[in-house]
Amino acid sequence: MKLKIAVLAGDGIGPEISEQGVAVMTAVCEKFGHEVSYESAICGADAIDKVGNPFPEETYKTCMEADAVLFSAVGDPKFDNDPTAKVRPEQGLLAMRKQLGLYANIRPVETFDCLIHKSPLKDELVSGADFVCIRELTGGMYFGEKYEDDERAYDTNAYTRTEIERILHVGYSYARRRRKHLTVVDKANVLASSRLWRKVAQEVAKQYPDVQTDYMYVDNAAMRMIQDPRFFDVMVTENTFGDILTDEGSCITGSMGLLPSASIGEHTPVFEPIHGSWPQAKGLNIANPLAQILSVAMLFEYFNLQAEGQLIREAVNASLQANVRTPEIQVEGGAKYGTREVGQWIVNYINA
Numbered sequence: 172m173k174l175k176i177a178v179l180a181g182d183g184i185g186p187e188i189s190e191q192g193v194a195v196m197t198a199v200c201e202k203f204g205h206e207v208s209y210e211s212a213i214c215g216a217d218a219i220d221k222v223g224n225p226f227p228e229e230t231y232k233t234c235m236e237a238d239a240v241l242f243s244a245v246g247d248p249k250f251d252n253d254p255t256a257k258v259r260p261e262q263g264l265l266a267m268r269k270q271l272g273l274y275a276n277i278r279p280v281e282t283f284d285c286l287i288h289k290s291p292l293k294d295e296l297v298s299g300a301d302f303v304c305i306r307e308l309t310g311g312m313y314f315g316e317k318y319e320d321d322e323r324a325y326d327t328n329a330y331t332r333t334e335i336e337r338i339l340h341v342g343y344s345y346a347r348r349r350r351k352h353l354t355v356v357d358k359a360n361v362l363a364s365s366r367l368w369r370k371v372a373q374e375v376a377k378q379y380p381d382v383q384t385d386y387m388y389v390d391n392a393a394m395r396m397i398q399d400p401r402f403f404d405v406m407v408t409e410n411t412f413g414d415i416l417t418d419e420g421s422c423i424t425g426s427m428g429l430l431p432s433a434s435i436g437e438h439t440p441v442f443e444p445i446h447g448s449w450p451q452a453k454g455l456n457i458a459n460p461l462a463q464i465l466s467v468a469m470l471f472e473y474f475n476l477q478a479e480g481q482l483i484r485e486a487v488n489a490s491l492q493a494n495v496r497t498p499e500i501q502v503e504g505g506a507k508y509g510t511r512e513v514g515q516w517i518v519n520y521i522n523a
């Protein structure tokens with residue numbers, strides 16, 4: 172297969188983990204005889220500094236012309252601490268989602284047996300937890316009408332039937348490939364937008380009689396994720412609820428630095444770690460490259476290259492077993508490997 176990849180490394184630790192993602196991708200392509208080419212483009216704070224726009228037109232074009240985008244992270248504290256900043260790195264991420272029509276954000280929450288002790292939850296609760304959150308990504312409060320003055324402000328949580336239907340179909344396609352259990356998360360006891368979600372979900376559910384569908388209020392879902400994370404198989408929810416629940420999900424596995432994601436929709440799909448740009452670690456060679464590397468696995472799997480994805484997953488597991496780990500997950504007394512060393516170990520495993 173021929174693959175043209177847009178590489179958006181972004182800010183903070185982005186460039187370091189991006190480099191390892193690309194190295195792994197290249198190694199897998201060589202092994203399986205795929206022809207891969209890369210085109211880098213700027214985004215986030217880096218792009219604001221260079222051209223004043225966190226998602227410049229040039230970057231948009233590079234993404235549109237690619238088969239997939241390998242994205243790393245955006246964000247810089249100099250904008251967080253400046254309430255008068257007119258433009259922020261995060262706006263680049265939102266612009267990318269909107270302009271590429273990335274309405275479905277797929278965030279798997281998987282546990283790694285050898286890291287379970289890192290979870291804030293008891294081992295017996297979290298062991299074997301394996302679910303995927305399908306977050307709607309281009310609607311709701313993030314993109315609804317906004318107003319802001321010094322006395323009053325609002326965001327609008329608008330959803331259309333079409334937006335709800337298409338994300339549910341994505342959810343069901345995952346549920347059918349998994350344990351056939353889908354949970355629709357909403358706040359239909361309070362929010363009008365959630366009542367439309369539930370109404371549409373009940374209609375769509377009829378098309379998938381082989382999947383068990385249940386409906387849960389978001390507050391209850393937040394609790395259930397901590398009490399009994401194994402309950403969930405596929406969860407579908409709106410943009411804001413998904414943002415919150417996926418951070419919760421990422422931490423129950425004990426390893427935020429290990430979780431990849433895919434955003435898919437109308438144009439080029441984007442593959443990225445769920446973590447942020449960790450500016451304090453920039454250039455220190457301590458960031459965990461595994462979420463980025465696992466995003467590459469999701470990229471291959473998106474193109475139905477299952478064996479390629481599987482090899483990456485196997486290599487990641489082997490590195491963890493061999494205690495080739497970045498400092499935040501290294502066992503006591505174990506050697507601490509850097510971003511580059513972990514990436515190189517995985518490349519060697521793939522080449523072997």
Ligand code: IPM
Nearest residue numbers: 246261262264265414417445
């Ligand atoms: C995420 C992030 C983003 C979001 C931020 C950086 C705008 O938290 O991808 O979950 O809120 O969607």
Ligand code: MG
Nearest residue numbers: 414415417418
């Ligand atoms: Mg978030």
